[in-house]
Amino acid sequence: MNTKHAHLTPTEHIPFDTLRTTLAHIFERHGTSAAVAAVLADNCASAERDGAHSHGVFRIPGYLSTLASGWVDGHAIPRVQDMAPGFLSVDACNGFAQPAYMMAYDALVAKARANGIALLAIHNSHHFAALWPDVEPLARDGLVALALVNSMACVVPSGGTKALFGTNPIAFAAPRAGHDPLVFDLATSAMAHGDVQIAAREGRPLPEGFGVDCNGQPTTDPRAVLDGGALLPFGGLHSSYKGSALSMMVELLAAALTGGHFSFEFDWRGHSGAQTPHTGELIIAIDPAKSQGRGFAQRCEDLVRAMAGAGQQRLPGERRYRQRAQSLREGVALPAATWAELQRLAQA
């Protein structure tokens, strides 16, 4: 929720299940089926629980605005198609990507276990959430997972002058012996779009080299980036060509390979209020039990220990797990005004 005064109100601690149920009511009362509402509410409440604020309840107004605009079909029933022993395709039928993924999840796991590797190609879909929730469950099921999603043109390719790529995140998860899976989720842009929005809301400048304004000039003002400007690919001064190459790969795998739109292809101008990119997503799952390497999860743990031994202070995903434990213990912390607004929306 982007109400400024929310930051000045006391904090409430909401039990996770209560938050999730409330969000499900909100979705269902604003244009989704009960099935879609359940999936989106779990995803959004989980992000808030884990401290991933840019993809938590902050996103609710965007979801509702998009649903109200008629840009996305909240009642879509995805169509799963078996293309080959290791290749599943889902037409999300202009609905959200997560329900499409859930419909094919068990088949993807079965195919990965039978073949050693399998992929799920989702197209005609809207992804408005964090990407790590798409890979973590696969690692909990013992698989190594990679997910890629393209978004909307807001990133200038290396050496270019015009926004073309999306923030195009890459998420990866691997099972780890005796611990939660090792998970990362990184935008191939210098910054995630949600974090630019949060910086704009809080009036914080961006680091140098992260964005350009509507004239293609470097800027540290997040509002200038959002207002006709663009982000740069990640990589820093000397290596943004690397982030740009990875972003290009995400376009090819998440859009060209799935049958979805590139980040620059969809046109939502006829749907005022639309905020969800209408693109595609690719998920690859690998079964390490088929490997000649013994005990993949133990080897993963070996690497983690070596990383700690080399002085790495924080593992990818570690902060999320710590926040998750705290939220499950104490309830999900929300400004009281935000929680009141969510409850109001759930009744609306």
Add this chain to the structure above:
Amino acid sequence: MNTKHAHLTPTEHIPFDTLRTTLAHIFERHGTSAAVAAVLADNCASAERDGAHSHGVFRIPGYLSTLASGWVDGHAIPRVQDMAPGFLSVDACNGFAQPAYMMAYDALVAKARANGIALLAIHNSHHFAALWPDVEPLARDGLVALALVNSMACVVPSGGTKALFGTNPIAFAAPRAGHDPLVFDLATSAMAHGDVQIAAREGRPLPEGFGVDCNGQPTTDPRAVLDGGALLPFGGLHSSYKGSALSMMVELLAAALTGGHFSFEFDWRGHSGAQTPHTGELIIAIDPAKSQGRGFAQRCEDLVRAMAGAGQQRLPGERRYRQRAQSLREGVALPAATWAELQRLAQA
């Protein structure tokens, strides 16, 4: 070849086949089988032909030094094992990765076409070459390809103080309608190790933020990086954690999943002169013909045109293709002293 005076001698233009044949003689006369020599010579001559000098004939002394040390088996006969319909494993038997890959190549292509996706896991292998030659042929065969290889501990993980990861490149290739495949090959370190060696040879400083010396202090001196120092992951000041996460993923996929060594695990101290990392490699091939997306290669071409339209000046891989065409037309340009030395080695 790293003879300094080579730069002061005239340039000769050597027909590609002549160069390749000469390199094959060198390998065979310095401890490899004819089969291994043919694969390595083609790889090394191709890199030189394409202007990828850090992986061209510059590597010959390192190959020979390694072979002389007994660290690698130049006569190894790889063992291919079919683990699952989409999962091939190759034990390179302490030989080079490229002959192991070649032995399984046709099976990998067949599995990708039958299943939609397949992977090849190589372990007990030495990779001392560029990675793009491992993906470009798959794209020429109509497949989308991803390759990952770990190397030797020379990169400090994000926030750490000690070298742990290799330069751990990621290579990607996709077929492009009417053109050579779209290919990139990028180190997840701030710089490729071969380029650090070349900078040291030429006395050029590294950019800031690329390396640390043996005390973990920032340095721009390539010799300090090579002499007990380390590289940083790519990403720049604010985002080296992203390069670090990708490097970690390469360790897990190229080593843990294949059954190979992590970059920090092998011990070559008993083999003076050894230079080749004894690790693993993972190659994933996807058949876009199984997709609901029509005409993947045409979609790839659409994206390339949009990238040009957004002002991107140079495509990944473009410089290599341009240099390749020139080398095939005029011969591969080599300093006369280097060519003389190669001819000498071929007789030795």
